[in-house]
Amino acid sequence: MASAPKEKWLTKTFAASIFLGIGGFLYGYDSGIITPSLALSSFRTYFDNPDAPMRGAIVSLYQAGAWLGSASVGITSDRLGRRKAISFGCAWGVLGGALMAGAAHVSMLVIGRLLIGYAVGTITGVAPVYGAEIAKTRERARITAVTQMMVAWGFFVALWTGVGEGKWRNPNQWRLGFAIQAVPALLLGVGVLFMSESPRWLIIKGRDDEAEQAFRNWHFDGTNDAHCREEFATIRQSIRDEMKAQGNLGWGDLLRTPPFRRRLFVGVFVWAAAMLSGISFVQYFQTAIYATLRYDEDQQLLVSGLYGCVAPIACIISLLFVDKVGRRPIVISSSALLSVLYMVITILAAKYPARPGLPTNEDAQRAIIACIFMVSANYSALLGPMTWIIPPEVFTTELRAKANAVVQVVHYSISLIITQCSPIALERVGWKYYILFILTNALCAVVFAVAYPETKGKSLEEIDEIFGDIDRRDVENRSSGSGEKPAAERSD
Numbered sequence: 294m295a296s297a298p299k300e301k302w303l304t305k306t307f308a309a310s311i312f313l314g315i316g317g318f319l320y321g322y323d324s325g326i327i328t329p330s331l332a333l334s335s336f337r338t339y340f341d342n343p344d345a346p347m348r349g350a351i352v353s354l355y356q357a358g359a360w361l362g363s364a365s366v367g368i369t370s371d372r373l374g375r376r377k378a379i380s381f382g383c384a385w386g387v388l389g390g391a392l393m394a395g396a397a398h399v400s401m402l403v404i405g406r407l408l409i410g411y412a413v414g415t416i417t418g419v420a421p422v423y424g425a426e427i428a429k430t431r432e433r434a435r436i437t438a439v440t441q442m443m444v445a446w447g448f449f450v451a452l453w454t455g456v457g458e459g460k461w462r463n464p465n466q467w468r469l470g471f472a473i474q475a476v477p478a479l480l481l482g483v484g485v486l487f488m489s490e491s492p493r494w495l496i497i498k499g500r501d502d503e504a505e506q507a508f509r510n511w512h513f514d515g516t517n518d519a520h521c522r523e524e525f526a527t528i529r530q531s532i533r534d535e536m537k538a539q540g541n542l543g544w545g546d547l548l549r550t551p552p553f554r555r556r557l558f559v560g561v562f563v564w565a566a567a568m569l570s571g572i573s574f575v576q577y578f579q580t581a582i583y584a585t586l587r588y589d590e591d592q593q594l595l596v597s598g599l600y601g602c603v604a605p606i607a608c609i610i611s612l613l614f615v616d617k618v619g620r621r622p623i624v625i626s627s628s629a630l631l632s633v634l635y636m637v638i639t640i641l642a643a644k645y646p647a648r649p650g651l652p653t654n655e656d657a658q659r660a661i662i663a664c665i666f667m668v669s670a671n672y673s674a675l676l677g678p679m680t681w682i683i684p685p686e687v688f689t690t691e692l693r694a695k696a697n698a699v700v701q702v703v704h705y706s707i708s709l710i711i712t713q714c715s716p717i718a719l720e721r722v723g724w725k726y727y728i729l730f731i732l733t734n735a736l737c738a739v740v741f742a743v744a745y746p747e748t749k750g751k752s753l754e755e756i757d758e759i760f761g762d763i764d765r766r767d768v769e770n771r772s773s774g775s776g777e778k779p780a781a782e783r784s785d
Contacts, residue, residue: 317439378419391472421437426753427492432616449602454473560696632730635668684697
């Protein structure tokens with residue numbers, strides 16, 4: 294009997310997840326760089342002082358591009374493989390960054406923003422699936438949570454790039470941040486091609502020899518040959534059982550049976566909850582919020598830069614406990630706390646409004662900013678990582694890419710609506726807009742408590758049994774007949 298050796302914290306797959314996290318960095322940076330850009334007077338002057346609907350369009354075209362990118366993932370990821378699909382998306386990111394940096398008019402800017410969004414939608418639709426498929430059960434949450442950490446670092450770099458642009462007194466200062474977007478896209482697009490493919494994807498394609506070699510590339514350490522052979526054999530048999538039980542699956546099969554529909558709901562709702570948490574609104578329009586508090590341009594950029602420091606720290610902390618605490622308590626507590634925070638923000642904004650020409654309550658202003666920072670900390674340490682962890686792990690291998698594409702389409706659809714409507718709502722109803730997020734977060738906490746299963750500590754194949762649509766009795770009988778546990782379970 295081969296037993297799994299005790300592994301170091303920094304495994305091959307975890308190191309790979311950090312590199313794949315460049316896609317998350319790109320997502321965070323692209324999301325963040327528009328925030329200080331909208332606050333720069335040189336940017337507003339160059340584009341003829343865009344009004345609230347136009348500002349919303351500049352922001353939300355990125356979400357529209359991400360929607361298109363994520364919608365295509367089910368095709369590109371299944372046909373090209375995980376690595377090539379990521380590289381394909383990165384190519385559009387390089388082109389989009391170049392267009393935005395060289396924008397001569399607003400149409401070039403929005404087209405570039407659309408292409409950058411397409412790149413991010415493609416990458417974020419594939420990279421978490423790829424990471425989950427190469428990871429071992431006990432480290433899967435940590436590996437997929439790296440994406441959220443890198444998103445936070447991308448946002449951090451973007452906001453402080455904006456601070457730097459604000460200090461650089463040049464009419465083209467805003468172009469620098471847009472040009473930087475192309476760098477991570479180029480690095481990831483080239484580097485991912487030198488990594489091994491997902492063994493599970495290769496098994497689905499009937500390329501078993503390549504799949505076993507890819508598995509060994511990820512998990513063989515020079516001493517665990519027998520363990521790798523047993524682990525791979527179990528995964529291969531599980532996928533074969535899955536495909537035999539379900540047949541060839543297409544898009545329509547996501548809604549065919551109650552277990553499949555439940556899987557789709559679980560995967561989709563966690564992202565819906567994330568977008569309805571209000572984090573997109575805070576990230577994109579925090580400078581507008583600070584402007585309602587009567588902060589000048591330099592103060593808005595500085596506070597947004599400090600805001601960007603919160604998420605990376607919270608994400609690093611989350612890596613220490615995300616594989617130890619269950620998924621359900623994390624998402625339930627996060628949504629409940631977010632609802633409370635928005636309630637405090639709403640009360641303070643309503644009772645101590647900042648009106649031009651009238652005295653302001655500085656303590657109330659600082660309290661609002663502190664709550665905004667706590668929203669970021671909460672999301673980055675709790676709900677945010679779960680959006681990357683839960684969807685890839687709840688779907689069967691053959692449907693994983695298609696299902697995650699649907700998940701990301703819903704994610705970017707809601708984000709598009711929020712980012713398009715938020716500047717208009719903030720301008721017209723002010724603090725009353727925050728009430729929306731009190732209600733949505735409270736509702737999400739209830740749904741998580743009532744409808745979500747616990748998947749912590751289970752292999753991707755074992756999670757099938759939670760939903761009851763894969764009959765693994767034959768596999769269990771074979772394992773019990775030999776007196777052994779499946780290798781996938783032993784690896785934990």
